[in-house]
Amino acid sequence: MMQKRVNRSMWLLRSVLHSNSRTLSSSSSDVDVLNNVLNNQVLVEGNGYTRMAILNRPSALNAINTNMATRLHKLYRTWEEDPHIAFLIIKGSGRAFAAGGDIVALYHLINQGKMEVCKEFFRTIYTFIYLIGTYMKPHVALLNGITMGGGAGVSIPGTFRVATDKTIFATPEVLIGFHPDAGASFYLSHLPGHLGEYLALTGEKLNGVEMVTCGLATHYSLSARLPLIEEQLGRLVTDDPSVIETTLEQYGDLVHLDSRSVLQRIEIVDKCFGHDTVEEIVDALEIAASETKDAWCISTLNRLKEACPLSLKVSLRSIREGRFQTLDQCLSREYRMTLQGISKQISGDYCEGVRARVIDKDMAPKWDPPTLEKVSEDMVDQYFLPLSESEPDLELPTKIREAFF
Structure with missing residues (x-):
């Protein structure tokens, strides 16, 4: 009986997530089951002066969908207006904070x-990210585990970000034919030197120590301490950020950068990734690799070629x-x-990248165009043009909520 109930729940969920045109002829019990499944994708805990949102799709590494973004937005707006709630916490279930969208x-x-x-989906999650970046109450993100793409987007604009020994950012x-989004062009561009270009163009990972060192995280703690935190x-x-910060510092741990960390190589990162074009960046890395035979230069070059x-x-x-x-x-x-990027009018690279890395997993995407030399300026320019008159821009409440991130 339990297995039949679970299967029914999953069928209802798939009906909503994957069939925009289907109308469910369901009983009130079906609606209750569906609402329960959807609400459980973001759990709520807390009492007194705090509320905690828990991203709860562990089997999908808490990948954020439209339902989750909508629920988060509604919860956050309600909590912001509640005078009895002082600050918020967000975390993920399982081995990820959120692997992205x-x-x-x-x-x-x-x-x-x-x-x-x-x-x-994109309107909903981008609007929620703006809400976090303009939130009037302290916000603590516990980044324990995988924190990528949209997962970083719904945490980094907040007040505090706690990285751990299990954090992977x-x-x-670019490895799936897309661009760093969800506010990434803002926070990556404000990192020291040209570290942001390096992270955006290679898709390379940072650990928790590296995140707090470069400023992506505000605090670092061993994951074993999180229950105590x-x-x-x-x-x-209290809603005093300084009191919350003192608590986070009290249970923080010292950080020591590994000698192999990219943050120990900022000089060469700036030298190579400070150039005006991708071709010049590649040339600089090739020269550095040929002169030094340095393993980091070679692996970075290979990432760009992927x-x-x-x-x-x-x-x-x-x-x-x-x-x-x-x-x-x-x-x-x-x-x-x-x-x-998703319209396929310029290129179908996004779907091809997802196919190659996530669907078929053959790791052999056929990019269009296939080389840097064949990517024209007009193609790049088209990404940055205003949308057509029939296609509205993203509307953010900038007149009533000014970002102070």
Whole structure:
């Protein structure tokens, strides 16, 4: 009986997530089951002066879908207006905080021609990210485990980010024919030197120590201490960020960068990734690799050669523009870029990248264009053009909520 109930729940969930046109002729019990399944994708804990949102799709590494983003947005708005709630905490269940947006679901929706559903997803998550970046109450993100793409987007604009010994951060979108989005062009562009370009163009990972060292995280703690941190935060009766910070520092741990860390190589990162074009960056790495035979230069070069050529050029320009834009401007531009990227009017690289790395897993994407030399300026420019009159831009409440991130 239990197995039949679970199967029924999953059928109902798939009906909503994958069939925009189907109308469910369901009983009230079916609706209750469905609502329960959807609500359980974001759990709520806390009492007194705190509330905790728990991303709860552990089998999908807490990949964020439209339902989760919508529920988070509603919860956060309610909590912000509640005078009895002082601050918020967000974490993930299982071995991830959040691996990003649900790229598999998007892949299927694009191939089914359900572009409006895709647009709704991006509008919803980008708007939620702006809410976090303008939130009037302290926000603590516990980044224990995989924190990538959209997962970083829903945490980094907040007040505090606690990385751990299990944290793995990356913005690997260029490896699937996309661009670092969800506010990444803002926070990556504000990292020291040209570290942001390096992370955006290679998709390489940082650990928790590296995150706190470069400023992506505000605190570092061993994952074994997290239950104690959660307990102490739950006892606080304050909305004073300094008191929350003191608590996080009290249970923090010292960080020591590994000698092999990219943060020990900032000089060569700046030298190579500070060039104006992707071609010049590749040339600089090739020269450095041939002169020094350095393993880091060689592996970095190989990562660039794995990535989508069009995505590399689009992402470099995105990071460079992000240096001179506010969070809302970056999100609005990224939305335009995203619609261009998934429309297949310029290239089908996004679906091809997801197919090769996640669906078929043959790791052999056929990029279009296949090389940097064949990526024209016009193709790159098209990503940054205003949308058509019939296609509205992302609307963010900038007049009533000004980002201070």
